[in-house]
Amino acid sequence: MDRIDLSALDHFAAIARHGNFRRAAVERGVSPSTLSQAVRDLEARLGVRLLNRTTRSVALTDAGATLLGSLQPALTQISAAVDEARSAQAAPSGALRINAPEPAVELVLAPLAADFLAAYPAVRLEVIAETSMVDIVAKGFDAGVRWEESLAQDMVAVPLGPPQRFVVVATPAVVARWGAPAHPRDMLDRPCLRIRFPSGAEPPWEFERAGETIRVPVTGPVTANSGSLLLRAALDGVGFLQVFDGTVVGHLASGRLVEVLADWSEPFPGPRLYYPSRRHPPSALRAFVTFVQERRRREGW
Numbered sequence: 202m203d204r205i206d207l208s209a210l211d212h213f214a215a216i217a218r219h220g221n222f223r224r225a226a227v228e229r230g231v232s233p234s235t236l237s238q239a240v241r242d243l244e245a246r247l248g249v250r251l252l253n254r255t256t257r258s259v260a261l262t263d264a265g266a267t268l269l270g271s272l273q274p275a276l277t278q279i280s281a282a283v284d285e286a287r288s289a290q291a292a293p294s295g296a297l298r299i300n301a302p303e304p305a306v307e308l309v310l311a312p313l314a315a316d317f318l319a320a321y322p323a324v325r326l327e328v329i330a331e332t333s334m335v336d337i338v339a340k341g342f343d344a345g346v347r348w349e350e351s352l353a354q355d356m357v358a359v360p361l362g363p364p365q366r367f368v369v370v371a372t373p374a375v376v377a378r379w380g381a382p383a384h385p386r387d388m389l390d391r392p393c394l395r396i397r398f399p400s401g402a403e404p405p406w407e408f409e410r411a412g413e414t415i416r417v418p419v420t421g422p423v424t425a426n427s428g429s430l431l432l433r434a435a436l437d438g439v440g441f442l443q444v445f446d447g448t449v450v451g452h453l454a455s456g457r458l459v460e461v462l463a464d465w466s467e468p469f470p471g472p473r474l475y476y477p478s479r480r481h482p483p484s485a486l487r488a489f490v491t492f493v494q495e496r497r498r499r500e501g502w
Contacts, residue, residue: 207279212231213243250264295484299474300331301328334351345476357478359475364469365447367444370452370461372438376461392441474493
């Protein structure tokens with residue numbers, strides 16, 4: 202088979218990852234027309250169509266999906282090898298792509314970002330907030346962030362923050378109207394604000410005390426996939442909300458919200474940064490892991 206330029210394969214993978222020529226072009230530092238021509242040339246060399254293009258979207262063909270599935274791990278290994286060679290004599294640099302759910306972005310990654318970039322100014326940080334589980338290698342991410350129960354066994358996992366709690370909160374007026382619940386099952390009779398995940402799942406509220414776990418299928422006037430909308434509804438007195446304690450610490454301190462069922466809200470380990478257990482992670486990822494570990498030692502969590 203004719204030799205194919207590696208950059209053309211890399212361009213194709215970027216387009217497939219973003220599903221958009223313009224966003225892929227920004228990542229690759231070239232023009233959209235350059236990417237389009239590179240993919241046309243690649244399709245001509247291979248003799249198959251890799252992408253279906255419309256004026257609004259780009260989608261993989263079956264042949265494109267097959268190629269990407271085999272290609273992405275190899276490109277990741279090549280990128281890591283090149284980065285390792287560069288890092289032998291240079292400061293950490295390049296892009297660091299992290300996939301994380303919105304609560305972890307807000308509570309853990311956002312507070313770290315400024316200090317990390319100040320320490321490693323040659324690194325470009327790209328964080329994609331996504332609740333659903335993804336294959337970080339296939340999607341071109343260097344690392345992901347999830348809680349311990351969601352981690353695969355073949356991943357290296359590094360704690361990103363101190364223990365957390367899920368707390369149930371409401372405005373003082375809501376608690377006065379409906380009464381403070383004495384037991385988690387009392388929430389069945391109260392208006393609750395529920396999260397819906399992209400998969401369509403609406404998880405029950407979970408409570409734990411002294412080794413006992415209770416899951417309550419609450420109902421209520423609002424269901425949404427937006428944490429900020431649910432928090433605003435709680436602040437506006439619509440109902441009770443179960444949320445990470447770090448999200449509402451300021452509102453609890455000011456008295457706008459109060460906590461109920463505190464004895465059923467035990468702490469659990471915070472989110473973890475995870476990445477493939479390959480031998481040579483990119484220099485930007487190694488720098489971030491070192492930064493997090495130093496922060497952990499300094500703050501004692």
